[in-house]
Amino acid sequence: MALPEVPPAYVPRHTSTLKIPELKKRLGFKTEYLFTYTMQLPEDDPPFIIGNGADGISMIITERGTRVSGPRINGSFIRDGNDYVTLRPDGSSIHEVRCVILTDDGARIKFTYKGKGDFGPTGYQDVLDGKMPEKVKIKCGPHMETAHPAYQWVNGVQCLEVGEVNVVEKYGTFDCYAII
Numbered sequence: 001m002a003l004p005e006v007p008p009a010y011v012p013r014h015t016s017t018l019k020i021p022e023l024k025k026r027l028g029f030k031t032e033y034l035f036t037y038t039m040q041l042p043e044d045d046p047p048f049i050i051g052n053g054a055d056g057i058s059m060i061i062t063e064r065g066t067r068v069s070g071p072r073i074n075g076s077f078i079r080d081g082n083d084y085v086t087l088r089p090d091g092s093s094i095h096e097v098r099c100v101i102l103t104d105d106g107a108r109i110k111f112t113y114k115g116k117g118d119f120g121p122t123g124y125q126d127v128l129d130g131k132m133p134e135k136v137k138i139k140c141g142p143h144m145e146t147a148h149p150a151y152q153w154v155n156g157v158q159c160l161e162v163g164e165v166n167v168v169e170k171y172g173t174f175d176c177y178a179i180i
Helices: 123-128 149-156
Strands: 031-040 048-053 056-069 075-087 092-103 108-118 135-140 143-145 159-166 171-179
Touching: 031 075, 056 092, 056 123, 075 108, 075 123, 092 135, 108 159, 143 149
Parallel strands: none
Antiparallel strands: 031 056, 031 171, 048 056, 056 075, 075 092, 092 108, 108 135, 108 143, 135 159, 159 171
């Protein structure tokens, strides 16, 4: 299907005269490893398929028994976490997760993220057929909030997270990094 022409009202009519200085180097970044967390996919609570909607298949995946361990934060998720997933026809997925970390020293940290996953090229049809992939790789951008004085530093941090869920073995492992 060919895209329609851009209407004249949307065609840029002006070009900027602003002189942007040439960058001597890229605006790169470094990361600091914060923690790893491992969660279980409970046998008694399989993914809840909401249905096939306009954006793809919507489902909720429960995360249970999550332990957080690392140089900056150690603790566990309070209650179960829920991963709201939209699986798109191309096999890519969108993830939205909200949970609370209870640190070993008693702080409560709200931990939320949105990210992208990969169910594989046949993942969409497989889920429609009642099959889940063996593994799902996930990349996301978590952020945290807390009122606890010992963890105020998390309020200004943007994180990167990479992980993999092993659906067959019923667990997932994720590494979380701060952008510094």
